[in-house]
Amino acid sequence: MTTHNLPATGEDGHRSDVVDVPGDPLDDPGLQEHQPRPTDVDEHAEKRAERQIALLFGLSSVFAVLFAVAYFVFDVGPDADIIGGYGASNVALGVCLGMALLLIGVGAIQWARKLMNDEELVEMRHPASSSDEDRQIVVASFREGVSDSGIARRPLIRNTLLGAFATLGLPLVLVMRDLGPLPGSVLARTVWRKGMRLTNDVAGTPIKPEEVEIGQLINGEPEVFFEEEDGEPLYEGVKLNAAKAKAAIIIVRMKPGDISAAKGRENWGVEGILCYSKICTHVGCPISLWEQQTHHLLCPCHQSTFDLADNGKVIFGPAARALPQLPITVDDEGYLVAQSDFTEPVGPSYWERG
Amino acid sequence: MRPFTARLSARRRSPLAGLVVVLLGLLLTGGAYAVLSPASAETDQASQSTVTEGRKLFLVGCSSCHGENGEGILTKKGTQLGPSLAGVGAAAVDFQVGTGRMPMARPGVQADKKENVYSPEEITALAAFVASLGPGPAIPAEENYNTDDLDEEAVARGGQFWRTNCTACHNFAAKGGALPNGKYAPALDGVSNKHIYEAMLTGPQQMPVFSDTVLKPEEKRDIIAYVRSLQEQPKYGGNTLGSLGPVSEGLAGWLVGIGGLVGFCVWIASHSVRSKKGAKT
Numbered sequence: 212m213t214t215h216n217l218p219a220t221g222e223d224g225h226r227s228d229v230v231d232v233p234g235d236p237l238d239d240p241g242l243q244e245h246q247p248r249p250t251d252v253d254e255h256a257e258k259r260a261e262r263q264i265a266l267l268f269g270l271s272s273v274f275a276v277l278f279a280v281a282y283f284v285f286d287v288g289p290d291a292d293i294i295g296g297y298g299a300s301n302v303a304l305g306v307c308l309g310m311a312l313l314l315i316g317v318g319a320i321q322w323a324r325k326l327m328n329d330e331e332l333v334e335m336r337h338p339a340s341s342s343d344e345d346r347q348i349v350v351a352s353f354r355e356g357v358s359d360s361g362i363a364r365r366p367l368i369r370n371t372l373l374g375a376f377a378t379l380g381l382p383l384v385l386v387m388r389d390l391g392p393l394p395g396s397v398l399a400r401t402v403w404r405k406g407m408r409l410t411n412d413v414a415g416t417p418i419k420p421e422e423v424e425i426g427q428l429i430n431g432e433p434e435v436f437f438e439e440e441d442g443e444p445l446y447e448g449v450k451l452n453a454a455k456a457k458a459a460i461i462i463v464r465m466k467p468g469d470i471s472a473a474k475g476r477e478n479w480g481v482e483g484i485l486c487y488s489k490i491c492t493h494v495g496c497p498i499s500l501w502e503q504q505t506h507h508l509l510c511p512c513h514q515s516t517f518d519l520a521d522n523g524k525v526i527f528g529p530a531a532r533a534l535p536q537l538p539i540t541v542d543d544e545g546y547l548v549a550q551s552d553f554t555e556p557v558g559p560s561y562w563e564r565g
Numbered sequence: 566m567r568p569f570t571a572r573l574s575a576r577r578r579s580p581l582a583g584l585v586v587v588l589l590g591l592l593l594t595g596g597a598y599a600v601l602s603p604a605s606a607e608t609d610q611a612s613q614s615t616v617t618e619g620r621k622l623f624l625v626g627c628s629s630c631h632g633e634n635g636e637g638i639l640t641k642k643g644t645q646l647g648p649s650l651a652g653v654g655a656a657a658v659d660f661q662v663g664t665g666r667m668p669m670a671r672p673g674v675q676a677d678k679k680e681n682v683y684s685p686e687e688i689t690a691l692a693a694f695v696a697s698l699g700p701g702p703a704i705p706a707e708e709n710y711n712t713d714d715l716d717e718e719a720v721a722r723g724g725q726f727w728r729t730n731c732t733a734c735h736n737f738a739a740k741g742g743a744l745p746n747g748k749y750a751p752a753l754d755g756v757s758n759k760h761i762y763e764a765m766l767t768g769p770q771q772m773p774v775f776s777d778t779v780l781k782p783e784e785k786r787d788i789i790a791y792v793r794s795l796q797e798q799p800k801y802g803g804n805t806l807g808s809l810g811p812v813s814e815g816l817a818g819w820l821v822g823i824g825g826l827v828g829f830c831v832w833i834a835s836h837s838v839r840s841k842k843g844a845k846t
């Protein structure tokens with residue numbers, strides 16, 4: 212029970228260093244009289260609280276040990292131990308570690324509430340800025356430094372120093388340049404070429420128009436991703452992923468009467484089969500939430516919605532550009548093929564695209 | 566003694582040879598007809614009576630929206646009250662009626678799954694009637710969706726197809742998801758293999774069609790096997806909170822996590838019990 216860090220109080224409980232505000236309608240009521248807790252005055256209560264807190268900390272140790280036991284007892288991997296439909300190891304480790312930490316916290320709070328000093332105290336606010344004296348010293352020493360260096364009197368030194376800083380930009384630019392070549396037209400083009408077949412993603416089977424029903428959705432890729440040369444795939448690994456990120460398509464079939472093709476796009480489809488980029492023009496999520504009755508394609512990331520019956524026009528959401536359409540036709544063997552690459556860059560906007 | 570075929574071959578230019586061949590041909594055709602025809606005539610009769618039976622059920626349960634001949638009905642606004650059923654096939658009927666989506670309880674943006682009140686025979690009859698309106702996908706055979714004998718390779722392959730074609734709407738764990746204007750893609754919990762197959766085949770409501778010619782029957786079967794493996798696998802990481810991803814996890818984080826912390830703050834700051842004993846007076 213110490214009160215030495217409390218400000219002095221007068222006999223009526225008022226703080227002696229608090230200035231009364233003139234015209235304040237209410238008197239400062241001062242601090243409420245301190246009342247002891249049971250643990251302050253009753254030795255049994257104090258002992259009981261002590262045991263209680265020790266029990267909480269002790270239980271924390273028990274859970275920490277149980278964590279170690281669970282770590283070694285429960286199997287993980289292909290033949291993991293399962294209890295009640297849950298993976299035993301993960302659940303046991305989580306519960307034990309959680310309880311071990313929680314009980315330390317609960318014990319600490321209980322300790323503070325029951326046993327530590329709880330005398331009320333007041334701390335007055337004070338301004339956050341430095342004192343005027345400190346500020347004057349700083350300004351004076353800065354000025355002294357400026358006049359001592361003579362930067363204003365020696366323009367040669369000043370200008371060469373500025374020049375040195377400016378020239379430091381050169382190594383910086385050269386090092387940045389080594390991060391890689393400029394993207395050039397990589398973002399504007401995909402692997403689609405004239406005559407390249409449209410295939411079903413994963414399986415790689417080419418598609419004939421008569422196999423596609425009205426209301427059908429096909430998540431597609433260019434055939435080149437499934438082609439091999441000397442037993443090795445033409446595209447694999449990073450190269451495949453980079454190409455796939457731009458070339459992925461969706462193929463949909465609608466009733467030809469429902470489609471209103473823009474001028475110049477009348478021959479971009481085959482009997483109501485249209486092909487669009489699968490990459491959202493907002494931030495590039497793959498989109499295939501296709502509502503076959505409304506002809507809307509919805510992006511799950513930010514709800515951009517495109518009307519595929521109306522040239523991929525944006526009808527809702529943050530996307531700024533219509534979904535790029537891939538012009539398609541049929542080759543000699545009756546398979547769907549691209550007429551060309553996409554006529555505009557696919558995916559989100561970028562700096563050079565404007 | 567020459568072999569029999571050689572003797573036969575020697576007589577192939579005989580004047581009677583042509584007659585014998587014609588007689589043999591007639592005998593074979595007649596015999597085949599005698600064996601096969603009555604059976605198929607019975608089947609025809611049976612299916613004809615099934616179609617008639619199905620039409621009766623159709624008039625009672627479906628015709629108010631789809632029209633007496635399944636031709637579809639337009640509302641005054643020009644929207645569909647019920648679409649034409651020509652060409653939707655038996656598979657569509659088996660799915661829609663078998664899962665209780667049809668007949669619809671009331672008009673709405675989406676027909677919900679509910680208890681099916683038709684017996685299997687009645688569904689077969691309805692399907693037969695609708696199939697008679699125009700050619701469409703038939704009810705798939707059991708070997709197309711039976712996943713009992715599939716190995717891990719098939720499940721993994723099904724997972725690739727699932728993630729490419731299905732997750733956008735149905736969620737990575739087949740728990741469904743929201744679509745615009747109150748529509749939704751349902752969760753696949755408790756949906757039979759046959760109904761999953763039929764849904765892919767026919768594209769009910771807003772769901773796209775995945776025809777057998779593009780997404781092959783064995784690929785569909787692999788997808789079903791993957792969905793089953795998703796549903797059967799134990800919850801290794803504990804409670805999945807519905808496998809809905811950031812939505813339910815965020816909600817739990819805010820309500821349980823931050824709410825719990827606020828509770829602790831209140832507890833820390835609350836005034837503890839005071840004793841009158843020994844108080845200064």
